[in-house]
Amino acid sequence: MVKNGRGGRRSMRILYGVNGEGMGHATRSQVVVESLLEANEVRVVASGAAHKYLSGVLPDVEEIMGAKFVMEDGAIRRWATVRQNAVDVVGGAPKSVRHWIEMMHDWQPDVVVTDFEPLAATYARISRTPLIAVDNISMLDRCRHDEEIVTGHREDYAIARTVARSMVPHAVRYIVTTFFRPPLAREQTTLVPPILRRAIVEAEPEEGDHLVVYSSGEESALAALRASGVPCRVYGMRGGPREDTVDGNLELKPRSEEGFVEDLRTARGVVAGGGFSLMSEAVYLGKPMLAMPLLGQFEQTMNSRYLEREGYGMAATELTPEIVARFIEGTGAYRERLATYEQRGNEIALRAVADRVAAAARAPAAELRRARRLARTPPIGRHDERIGEDSGR
Numbered sequence: 001m002v003k004n005g006r007g008g009r010r011s012m013r014i015l016y017g018v019n020g021e022g023m024g025h026a027t028r029s030q031v032v033v034e035s036l037l038e039a040n041e042v043r044v045v046a047s048g049a050a051h052k053y054l055s056g057v058l059p060d061v062e063e064i065m066g067a068k069f070v071m072e073d074g075a076i077r078r079w080a081t082v083r084q085n086a087v088d089v090v091g092g093a094p095k096s097v098r099h100w101i102e103m104m105h106d107w108q109p110d111v112v113v114t115d116f117e118p119l120a121a122t123y124a125r126i127s128r129t130p131l132i133a134v135d136n137i138s139m140l141d142r143c144r145h146d147e148e149i150v151t152g153h154r155e156d157y158a159i160a161r162t163v164a165r166s167m168v169p170h171a172v173r174y175i176v177t178t179f180f181r182p183p184l185a186r187e188q189t190t191l192v193p194p195i196l197r198r199a200i201v202e203a204e205p206e207e208g209d210h211l212v213v214y215s216s217g218e219e220s221a222l223a224a225l226r227a228s229g230v231p232c233r234v235y236g237m238r239g240g241p242r243e244d245t246v247d248g249n250l251e252l253k254p255r256s257e258e259g260f261v262e263d264l265r266t267a268r269g270v271v272a273g274g275g276f277s278l279m280s281e282a283v284y285l286g287k288p289m290l291a292m293p294l295l296g297q298f299e300q301t302m303n304s305r306y307l308e309r310e311g312y313g314m315a316a317t318e319l320t321p322e323i324v325a326r327f328i329e330g331t332g333a334y335r336e337r338l339a340t341y342e343q344r345g346n347e348i349a350l351r352a353v354a355d356r357v358a359a360a361a362r363a364p365a366a367e368l369r370r371a372r373r374l375a376r377t378p379p380i381g382r383h384d385e386r387i388g389e390d391s392g393r
Contacts, residue, residue: 012040012361015109015129017064017120020048024277025115025135028177028195030057032113032134035350036357043107045100045120064100064119101126110361113353114168121168130360130368133171134195134353136276137299140164142174142189143182149305156298172363172371173356177276177349179283179341180306188375190356192349194280199257201345203265205285207335210251211328212263212287214272220319225250225271227321230328232271233263269331271319274300279307284343288334289313290327311337 016033019025026049036042037059044061046054055061097119104123112124116135124131140157141164150157168174174186177194184191210231215221217237225232226248233251245252253259264270270282274293282289291307291314293300304315313334316323360368 012110013107014040014042014357015104015112015120016042016044017114017117018044018046018050018054019116020046020050023049023053024275026050026053027197027277029115030054031195031197031346032350032353033058111357113357116167118167125170130363131171132356132360133168133174136177137164138168138174138176139178140299142176142184142186144185145182145302149302153298153301156296160298170372171375172360172368174375175352175356179280180310184379186375187377187379188371190352192352193343195346195349196281196284199261200281200284203261203285206266208266208268210267212267212270214278222250224319224321224324228324228328235260274304276303279303283312283338283341286335286338288331291315292319
């Protein structure tokens with residue numbers, strides 16, 4: 001029940017679902033949940049790596065079953081992924097979901113927020129609780145992407161868009177984090193700047209000589225980086241070193257959040273996959289990026305192509321000495337474009353989330369039904385909300 005909280009503010013019970021695949025959902029959700037906890041009661045449900053991480057930094061985190069990707073030779077195997085998740089559902093879902101629904105029924109949240117987590121969205125639908133989606137992947141379905149972005153990947157795009165639509169249906173508002181701004185495809189969509197972890201917001205960027213590389217350590221990629229002669233600080237290697245290891249111009253680094261942020265803050269540029277989280281951190285800190293999207297994952301292809309279109313870096317399908325050399329040669333021009341990007345920390349995005357959550361909690365049932373219907377329709381005769389540094393809204 002919505003009630004007066006500290007200082008006379010309206011306090012809500014908020015259920016917050018977090019997708020467990022990768023760490024981007026978890027680090028973004030930590031920032032949002034901590035902000036919401038200032039005036040509300042929030043319970044988090046998460047799976048996989050997100051649960052492991054969030055249970056160590058937030059007060060009330062419940063573990064649930066979540067989807068997994070099946071990988072082979074650096075690519076997502078679509079049908080193997082479907083089969084594996086179907087087996088997991090049959091084997092583990094009934095007990096987990098029943099316990100979770102009973103827990104939520106007793107607690108009765110006012111609003112459900114989901115970062116691409118489908119069980120929280122399912123609970124919102126069956127309980128008729130207003131649902132707010134906060135993520136970057138909804139970009140696939142909530143905006144229109146032209147031929148230059150989808151060419152060569154139409155099948156992957158169609159599948160990815162269908163998955164994005166089915167994972168979080170029936171929301172009354174979709175808040176999409178993004179550093180690029182394509183035309184909107186559906187109503188009830190709000191575009192906001194990326195939500196960044198505190199260490200990135202507080203970092204003061206400097207221009208150094210080294211590249212920060214996030215790579216699993218394929219020998220062909222390491223060979224291309226060696227050939228560049230540029231100092232490279234390499235993170236993310238499978239079975240990576242426990243301490244710094246030097247290999248010519250390569251410095252293989254152990255896992256360290258503090259060390260990674262420091263190296264990113266002072267980097268000349270970034271070489272990594274097409275994941276949104278690191279890419280948005282690089283853009284925020286003004287660091288040119290060479291992005292190599294994971295095969296079979298169109299969301300990463302989309303991110304990488306928009307990065308290149310904005311002039312913030314370069315997209316590539318493989319890492320070769322020629323590609324690395326071309327990227328290094330272009331870093332000056334990329335930095336000039338990045339200097340035009342504006343974002344004031346998380347202020348705008350967090351305000352948008354708080355406002356939409358509060359509005360959904362107090363909205364009458366008829367208004368919520370209308371919002372759900374509108375969310376399935378294209379904009380008619382106007383543009384929907386695009387909250388950014390230039391609008392001040």
